[in-house]
Amino acid sequence: MIIKSMISLVLILLLGLSTLFTNIIYSYATTTTETKAEFTSIKETDNGFTGTIKYNLKSETEVLSINSSDISKFDLDILKKQLGNKNVTLQKNQNNILLNLKEHVDKSLNGEFDFKINKIDSITISITDSKNNFLASKKLDVEAKLPTMESVLTNNADEKDKSKNNLTDINTVDETKEKAAAQDDDQDDTNWTQTYNLRLSRGPTLEHASGSKATPFLYFGDFFYARKQMLVKDAYQKDTGRGKDGRFDSLTAPNFATVVQPEGDNEELNTIDDGEKGDNDVGKEFITKGRHIYTHNNGDGQHKDNVTGSKGTFVTTDLHNYNHVTDHKTMPSMMGPDHLGSTVAMLTIPKLFYKLDPQTGFEQQKLIFQQQYVAGKIKYKLEMTIIIKFNRSGEMVTEVSYKNIGDKEFKNFIGFVFHNIAFNRDYVQEYDKDKKIYHGGYVPLRSLGNNRGMYAQSDSVHARVNFHMNLDNEPEAWAARTTTDSSHQFKGYTSSGGILSLVFTGILQAKFTGNPWKHHMNDRYNHTPWYQPGNLPKGMFNSFRTYEDPGDKGHDPGAGKKLGRIYGKKDFGAYIDENTYLWDAGVTMRTEPTTLEVDDSKTIRYSRTFDIMDEKFAPVIILDQNGTKDKPDNIEAGQTDYKLTGSWYDFDSESGDLFWTMDDENPDKKKKKINTYSQNDKDKTSGVPHDWNETISIQKYKPGLHTVNVWMVDSEGNKSIVQTTTINIAKAPTNEPQIIIANPYSTEASPFAPNGDTINLKGYWTDLNSPTIKEISYSIDDNPENIITTNLSNPNLGKEVNWEIPQVNISHLTDLKLHKIIVNIYDDDGLNGSDILYFQRKEGTCRLTAPTEIDFGKHFLDGKNTSKIHPQFENKLEVDDYRANTGKPMKLTLHINKFINSEYEQMKLNHCVYWEGQQCATNDLPIGVSNNPKDGTWLTKTDFTDLIKQKLSLVFQFDGLPKAGEFNSKWDWILTDAP
Numbered sequence: 001m002i003i004k005s006m007i008s009l010v011l012i013l014l015l016g017l018s019t020l021f022t023n024i025i026y027s028y029a030t031t032t033t034e035t036k037a038e039f040t041s042i043k044e045t046d047n048g049f050t051g052t053i054k055y056n057l058k059s060e061t062e063v064l065s066i067n068s069s070d071i072s073k074f075d076l077d078i079l080k081k082q083l084g085n086k087n088v089t090l091q092k093n094q095n096n097i098l099l100n101l102k103e104h105v106d107k108s109l110n111g112e113f114d115f116k117i118n119k120i121d122s123i124t125i126s127i128t129d130s131k132n133n134f135l136a137s138k139k140l141d142v143e144a145k146l147p148t149m150e151s152v153l154t155n156n157a158d159e160k161d162k163s164k165n166n167l168t169d170i171n172t173v174d175e176t177k178e179k180a181a182a183q184d185d186d187q188d189d190t191n192w193t194q195t196y197n198l199r200l201s202r203g204p205t206l207e208h209a210s211g212s213k214a215t216p217f218l219y220f221g222d223f224f225y226a227r228k229q230m231l232v233k234d235a236y237q238k239d240t241g242r243g244k245d246g247r248f249d250s251l252t253a254p255n256f257a258t259v260v261q262p263e264g265d266n267e268e269l270n271t272i273d274d275g276e277k278g279d280n281d282v283g284k285e286f287i288t289k290g291r292h293i294y295t296h297n298n299g300d301g302q303h304k305d306n307v308t309g310s311k312g313t314f315v316t317t318d319l320h321n322y323n324h325v326t327d328h329k330t331m332p333s334m335m336g337p338d339h340l341g342s343t344v345a346m347l348t349i350p351k352l353f354y355k356l357d358p359q360t361g362f363e364q365q366k367l368i369f370q371q372q373y374v375a376g377k378i379k380y381k382l383e384m385t386i387i388i389k390f391n392r393s394g395e396m397v398t399e400v401s402y403k404n405i406g407d408k409e410f411k412n413f414i415g416f417v418f419h420n421i422a423f424n425r426d427y428v429q430e431y432d433k434d435k436k437i438y439h440g441g442y443v444p445l446r447s448l449g450n451n452r453g454m455y456a457q458s459d460s461v462h463a464r465v466n467f468h469m470n471l472d473n474e475p476e477a478w479a480a481r482t483t484t485d486s487s488h489q490f491k492g493y494t495s496s497g498g499i500l501s502l503v504f505t506g507i508l509q510a511k512f513t514g515n516p517w518k519h520h521m522n523d524r525y526n527h528t529p530w531y532q533p534g535n536l537p538k539g540m541f542n543s544f545r546t547y548e549d550p551g552d553k554g555h556d557p558g559a560g561k562k563l564g565r566i567y568g569k570k571d572f573g574a575y576i577d578e579n580t581y582l583w584d585a586g587v588t589m590r591t592e593p594t595t596l597e598v599d600d601s602k603t604i605r606y607s608r609t610f611d612i613m614d615e616k617f618a619p620v621i622i623l624d625q626n627g628t629k630d631k632p633d634n635i636e637a638g639q640t641d642y643k644l645t646g647s648w649y650d651f652d653s654e655s656g657d658l659f660w661t662m663d664d665e666n667p668d669k670k671k672k673k674i675n676t677y678s679q680n681d682k683d684k685t686s687g688v689p690h691d692w693n694e695t696i697s698i699q700k701y702k703p704g705l706h707t708v709n710v711w712m713v714d715s716e717g718n719k720s721i722v723q724t725t726t727i728n729i730a731k732a733p734t735n736e737p738q739i740i741i742a743n744p745y746s747t748e749a750s751p752f753a754p755n756g757d758t759i760n761l762k763g764y765w766t767d768l769n770s771p772t773i774k775e776i777s778y779s780i781d782d783n784p785e786n787i788i789t790t791n792l793s794n795p796n797l798g799k800e801v802n803w804e805i806p807q808v809n810i811s812h813l814t815d816l817k818l819h820k821i822i823v824n825i826y827d828d829d830g831l832n833g834s835d836i837l838y839f840q841r842k843e844g845t846c847r848l849t850a851p852t853e854i855d856f857g858k859h860f861l862d863g864k865n866t867s868k869i870h871p872q873f874e875n876k877l878e879v880d881d882y883r884a885n886t887g888k889p890m891k892l893t894l895h896i897n898k899f900i901n902s903e904y905e906q907m908k909l910n911h912c913v914y915w916e917g918q919q920c921a922t923n924d925l926p927i928g929v930s931n932n933p934k935d936g937t938w939l940t941k942t943d944f945t946d947l948i949k950q951k952l953s954l955v956f957q958f959d960g961l962p963k964a965g966e967f968n969s970k971w972d973w974i975l976t977d978a979p
Contacts, residue, residue: 034058037127037135040112048073049117049140053127057109060102064135066115067096067904068125075116082113124903124965137964191755192353192366193845197229198249199354200271201363203256203390209616209718211263216610217271218256218388218396220352220367221249222309223293223301224427227283229272236349238340239309239487246309246338246487251350252369253310254388254398255297258463258610262290287426294612296456296465298422298441302429312420312586314486315384315400317413319344322373322380330546331517332412336486337371347372347381348852357389359629364389370852372406381406384415393721395609399473402591403601413596414547416516417475417604418483421445421465421585423458430460442582445480447552449559449647449689452622453606454480454552456585457687464611464687467587469553471626473605475589479543479551480563482536483586484515516543516588536583537576539566543588551588559647560688611687619650619712621658622689623723629745632705632728634764636800640699642727644710647689653714654678660696660710667709667722672696677712703731705745733766733798737773738833739825740764751818751838757811761823761837764800770827771797778805778823780813785824794827814938816841816884841938844882846890846930850973851875861958868914868953877948879930879975881940887933889978892944896923899956899967909967910957917953925952929978 035058042051055064068074071090074097080088087100105111117123117140126137200223203216219226225235225248235249259269269286283301286293295301299311314336321332323344337346350369357364365388372381385401402415422429422441429440439460446455453469469478519541536542544551545567552563557575564576591602611620623646627633635642650656655678661667674694683690696708706729711722731738742763746752752759767773773792777785788805805823813819821837851873859866881887901907913920930942 035062035064035129035133035135037064039125039127039136039138042138042140044140047116048119049123050114052112052114053136054112055101055110055127055135057101057105057111058129060105060109062101063130064099064101065096065128065130066099066125067094067128068123070120070123071095071097073118073120073123075118078114078116126904126964133962139965191753191842191844192355194351194353194847196233196352197231198226198235198352199229199365200226201354201365202269202271203362203396204360204392204394206394206618206721208614209618209716210614212260212614213265214258214260214612214614215269216256216258216390216394216396218254218365218390220255220365220386220388221251221253222299223255223257223295224282224303224308225249227271232352233349236346246311246336246485247340247346248309250299250310250312250314250338250486251346251367252315252337252384252386252486253297253300253313254315254367254386254400255295255300255310255313256388256396256608256610257293257295257300258612259286259291259293260612260614265289265291283427292426292612294461294463294610295424295427296421296463296610298420300422300424301427302422302424303427310420311485311487312418312483314338314418315386316416316418316486317371317382317384317402318416319371319373319380319382319410321412322375328546329412330548332414332547334416334515336418337369338486340487344371344373346370360390360392362390370405379407380410382410391607393723395468395607397471397605397607399603399605401601401603402596404596404598406598409598410596412547412593413591413602414593415591415602415604417589417606418486418516419467419587420483421456421587423456423461423463423465425461425463441584443585444578444582445563445585445587447556447559447561447563448622449556449691450624451554451556452624452647452689453478454563454587455687455689462613464613466609466611466622468607468609468622469589470624471605471607472631473603475553475604475606476592477544477550478553478587478589479516479541479549480585480587481540481551482542482584483588484542516541516590517545518542519545537564537566537580539568539573540564540576541567542586544590547590547593559691560683560686613651616716616718617651617653618718619648619653619656619714619720621648621710621712621720621723622646623710623725625708625725627726627728629705629726630743632726632742634742634800635698635727635729637703637730637732637766639729640697641695642698642708643693643695644708644725645691645693646710646723647691648677648712648720649683649687649689650679650714651684651687653716653718654681654684656712656714656720658692658694658710658712660708662696662698662701662708663706664709667711698727698729701729703729730764730766730800733768735767735769735829736831736833737765737767737770737825737827739776739803739823739835741823741835741837744837746838748818748838751840753842754810754839758807758809759821759837759839761805761808761821762803763823763835764802765825765833766798766800767794767827768798770794770829770831772828774826774828776803776805776823776825778808778821780808780810780821781819810839813841815936816843816938843884843938846883846887846975847880848892848973848975849876849878849880850971851877854971856954856956859956861956863958865958866956868917868955870949870953872949877944877973879942879944881930881933881942882938883933884935884937884939887940889932890930890975891978892927892930893974893976894925894927894952895972895974896925896954897970897972899969901963902966902968904965907963907965909963910959912955912957914953914955916951 037053037055040052040054076088076090083104089098101111124139127135129135198221200217200219205213205215207213221235235251237248239246239248297310297313299307299309316337318332318334320335324333326333335344339345347370350367353366354363367386370383383403383405387399389397391397400417404410424440429438431438440458443456443458448455448466453467455464455466457464469475555565562576566573589604591604625633625644655676657676658674659671660674661670664670677692679690706727708725708727709722712720740763741761744752771794773794775787775790777787779785808821818840822834824832824834826832852875854871854873856869879890896913899909899911913923913925915925927944928947931940933940
């Protein structure tokens with residue numbers, strides 16, 4: 001997007017409250033009141049903290065207050081036993097405990113009492129007098145511990161030893177599933193536009209046979225907030241309205257909704273709010289004139305249920321286990337990214353991007369957020385990237401990448417994805433007054449068959465969601481069980497530890513084991529035919545027993561059967577049956593536990609479809625093959641048949657015909673019938689998937705890429721959505737060697753758009769008669785060839801051999817012209833072959849990168865201001881301008897907000913801003929102007945890092961009031977057109 005003049009588009013990078021910080025600690029020889037208090041004998045125990053508070057009162061009537069970031073952690077019984085019940089008053093809303101101490105002092109009005117704090121990682125406590133004067137403050141932290149467990153699964157040794165530039169394995173065939181290409185356009189920020197507001201993105205509209213039509217919309221977090229275009233920074237803030245520790249919106253929740261319009265309603269639904277609607281009116285146009293909106297996450301748009309924010313649906317990791325190591329190595333602790341006050345929560349306000357998918361024309365979105373834990377000088381830091389997009393058929397694909405951007409390898413890394421399933425129609429679940437449960441969230445979780453994934457279907461809401469778990473980069477494990485709120489903190493095994501966990505393992509595990517390893521608890525589940533919080537059928541875990549447990553993956557009871565197996569002493573027991581009580585529905589996915597090296601990443605990829613049961617329902621077809629142009633399904637030369645597999649279901653027809661075509665833009669004209677399938681009335685009503693397995697003839701098709709189209713038409717004439725897969729028919733091997741570039745895909749008319757300074761090339765080569773390949777090389781444009789490898793053996797004459805040339809350097813090509821990489825192969829007979837990759841850089845937008853952490857150090861004020869303090873940070877402050885042909889210089893301005901105590905919002909810290917040693921009149925500071933983008937040049941960089949470090953300084957002011965602790969500030973980096 002081109003930034004328009006007159007500051008019509010303002011780019012603001014907000015550094016979160018917990019990320020830009022300064023430890024300004026005040027120390028005084030005297031206090032401002034005669035009453036005194038101090039903390040002594042502080043000790044960390046297995047069950048929390050203990051200590052003593054000593055005090056000297058100004059008078060017998062003086063009342064002291066214990067204030068805390070989490071007052072519920074104080075053991076009231078111990079205080080009441082020492083001071084008396086009537087003298088201890090808990091005020092939850094104010095997060096404090098009032099203490100009347102007149103009966104607990106000596107003649108000199110001195111006294112002391114002991115306190116106990118239940119287990120918590122970090123807590124700040126303070127003492128104030130009756131006039132709210134601070135007397136003492138103390139921050140308690142659990143001693144940092146590193147994990148002691150060893151990884152059960154590690155990276156393949158060959159991969160660990162393999163340098164990115166080592167091509168000795170070019171002659172080996174990789175039989176594993178091909179990983180996503182490193183140059184995947186989805187990971188390229190230059191082709192994305194950053195947005196500072198949540199948004200809805202429309203998918204393809206499906207027209208039903210009844211005349212109605214359904215349109216899907218994708219978004220992050222909650223539908224209401226996305227519809228209102230809430231600022232990302234506002235959604236990131238604490239949910240103060242309901243007194244939770246979580247954020248206002250679960251931003252890491254990848255969601256989509258479907259809106260159904262009745263016959264004759266041809267109005268295009270607006271995805272942008274006019275900004276004038278109140279909460280009660282937002283999205284109302286989706287539920288008027290016979291329209292209905294359907295969602296499938298708990299809390300998604302449910303204002304009527306007093307629940308919002310997509311609770312229980314989120315993405316996270318086991319980084320919390322570095323902060324608090326559990327007692328059992330196969331049950332690492334986990335915390336959701338929305339938990340405020342945690343060192344492993346979302347490090348900064350997430351970045352949200354959008355762009356048009358060139359393959360489909362539909363808008364897709366990308367969210368990037370970070371988690372961090374610092375242990376001494378070691379920084380464990382992870383960056384999560386979530387991409388959501390629709391394919392042509394309206395299936396929503398979600399890809400979650402976890403990257404180690406810290407200082408050190410991450411042992412026993414696990415990435416998680418949680419979905420709390422709840423069916424909502426017109427923003428509300430249907431409520432059963434007799435059972436006192438919402439039907440939308442208490443539904444059977446069933447198998448799609450053949451390890452394809454799972455589905456949940458709500459008859460009361462007339463909707464169904466399918467989770468497809470068999471794509472490339474599929475989850476290493478997944479469990480169709482239940483989830484919990486992302487704002488909650490969980491210990492993986494026990495929170496007590498020590499000898500107790502060894503002696504009373506069974507009891508402690510039942511009491512303390514947390515998500516996702518939590519298992520059946522013997523409370524009310526066996527006495528009522530519906531779910532109670534924290535409960536599951538006996539013998540089940542809410543996701544996994546340990547990190548070696550695959551959950552439901554690989555344990556398929558058959559299509560349409562309920563998922564879930566009871567665990568025996570050694571392994572799985574019987575499957576859950578239809579009579580087993582329901583629980584609150586959800587699904588959890590995870591990566592394999594592994595060592596994640598610095599700059600390495602792991603990916604989970606899955607997809608969802610969402611059916612609305614229309615009056616004349618069209619059949620649904622699932623195609624297992626999912627080849628794309630960049631990653632086609634490769635067919636050997638001479639192969640005459642191609643096998644297709646999948647499943648189908650239909651809610652109102654007993655039979656249907658399966659059709660296919662190849663490379664036809666209008667499949668109906670040249671459709672070929674494969675077979676006819678039927679089902680019984682019971683399966684029809686229940687929507688049970690049925691497998692199909694067919695072979696099509698590809699004998700007459702030439703070598704190269706082809707698109708296979710498959711669909712079904714039921715006995716009433718209703719047509720399913722067309723499913724597609726891309727295949728590559730290999731050329732027949734010849735005496736001349738042949739080399740094919742399979743990834744990335746390109747043609748001269750449709751060149752590949754690189755996203756950086758390197759391109760990874762992958763493909764295969766063949767030779768019919770030469771036992772040795774002399775060399776493989778490449779050249780860029782008309783430049784000399786670069787030899788990659790020599791003297792490769794060809795033991796299987798005529799067979800395909802995979803090759804890869806990683807990180808071909810194109811940094812010297814900074815223009816927007818068409819270029820090509822020619823890959824050559826020479827055999828020992830002097831014969832050669834070649835293939836060409838065409839590429840061309842694309843003009844993009846202007847991007848601002850700013851530091852995520854700025855530190856001003858620790859300072860003590862004893863009655864005077866600090867000296868001028870310069871900021872310290874690691875990341876760059878940089879403007880990357882990709883507007884090669886139409887760009888203008890950009891003006892960068894900084895607004896520094898007030899510094900606020902991390903525990904007490906009412907405590908402010910005054911400061912003055914200096915630039916080049918001169919005090920600034922305001923907190924709005926003009927930093928500078930970016931370089932003028934050069935015409936025809938892809939990227940123009942402007943680095944402001946050293947400028948800020950050298951010229952900016954702050955002075956923190958003494959205002960006569962005692963203050964202590966960590967103070968945070970939000971910094972707004974504003975990028976506008978230069979005048």
